[in-house]
Amino acid sequence: MSALEHLPDIDNGLLRFLTCGSVDDGKSTLIGRLLFDTKTILADTLNAIEKTSAKRGMSAVDLSLLTDGLQAEREQGITIDVAYRYFSTGRRKYIIADAPGHEQYTRNMVTAASTANLAIILIDARKGVLTQTRRHSYLASLVGIPHLVVAVNKMDLVDYDQAVFERIKGEYLEFAAKLGIRDVRFIPISALEGDMIVDRGERLSWYDGPTLLDILENAPAAHTEQAEDFRFPVQFVCRPQESANPELHDYRGFMGRVESGEVAVGDAVTVLPSGASSRVRKIELGGVALPRAIHEQSVTLLLEDEIDISRGDLIVKSAEAREPVKQIEATVCWLSETPLSPARTYLVRHTTREVKAKLAKIDYRLDVNTLEKEATTGLAMNDIARVTLKLAQPIIADRYTENRATGAFIIIDESTNNTVGAGMIG
Secondary structure, X not given: OOXXXXXXXXXXXXXXXXXXXOOOOOHHHHHHHHHHHOOOOOHHHHHHHHHHHHHOOOOOOOHHXXXXXXXXXXHHOOOOOOEEEEEEOOOOEEEEEEOOOOHHHHHHHHHHHOOOOEEEEXXXXXXXXXXXXXXXXXXXXXXXXXXXXXXXXXHHHHOOOHXXXXXXXXXXXXXXXXXXXXXXXXXXXXXXXXXXXXXXXXXXXXXXXXXXXXXXXXXXXXXXXXXXOOEEEEEEEEOOOOOOOHHHOOOOXXXXXXXXXXXXXXXXXXXXXXXXXXXXXXXXXXXEEEOEEEOOOEEEEEEOOXXXXXXXXXXXXXXXXXXXXXXXXXXXXXXXXXXXXXXXXXXXXXXXXXXXXXXXXXXXXXXXXXXXXXXXXXXXXXXXXXXXXXXXXXXXXXXXXXXXXXOEEEEEOOOOOOEEEEEEEO
């Protein structure tokens, strides 16, 4: 009987998680195993990968084919692009991001990690902690993923030896202490054979902890672990043009997504950067009035007073307002093949607000393999650096460690409209 059949019908909310690690550690196979053992693969999909596996002369189904969707990935046997997969169990829904292991795809890894609340870092039991393991652990820590799970994979290739697992665990903990990583769990697995993924199997009896699915099922969802300030970036000002309807004649709603916290009818709010204050008169979702709105809900707010508000403004609770700033210090990952030019003006998009910006200085570039800080005057693709940016107009910046939505931004090339960088404030 499958372990899934014992799960109670409880909704633990959505969990976004990331798989990462060194090349050939089995990330794509792990995701394939999760989808296969939770019975979330369609019959025609399973049939297709069975045929492809047979053509390659494999005796078993190659589960990595479920995520390595690009032709180049299948030909080379590596993951290049970020592959997103969705599945659900009786307890929660999941969005999985399969991140590349190669150093040249650091920008893809950062993109995948930016929305994850948990990261599974795979380690090949035969190889132990590698440079890429350290690099991905650092990147996961950098982008604020609060929970790490170190999965020591391919235990079947070391005869399920507990001593191998304990040695790797000790080696990783020594490294994690230097980074200040606090919440990390360890689990021995075999993605190929399915041990400790969904079902426990019979070959890891010395491990008495939870299976990987048990960890995922009980991991805290985003926005649930600490109190958060209310942040509502305005996306659109709604002014219906139906003049024949007297109820809509004076309607002026502010549409957007609650990025964090919550708000209720009657709450005192402040609009930033102007500093104008009012109270929430009404909250609507799809034309239905709500008493309150919570994180990740897209709603329309109506205020008691007529205030000049436009796209890019931020509505916050009056007691939680911050001073607007025109200079920010941030950690930036450069995404573009075109190097950063200190002489150029870029656009910074912070929530729904866009402002022009110039580089004030680069404090250092970080070598993600050694974690050493290096002096530099420019940034190339995949570089990560500490920089200071001067802004033409103010933004309301939270520290990224406090709020991942209002503490993050992207850098846009004005001439091409391409996203060339991603930054974390603080």
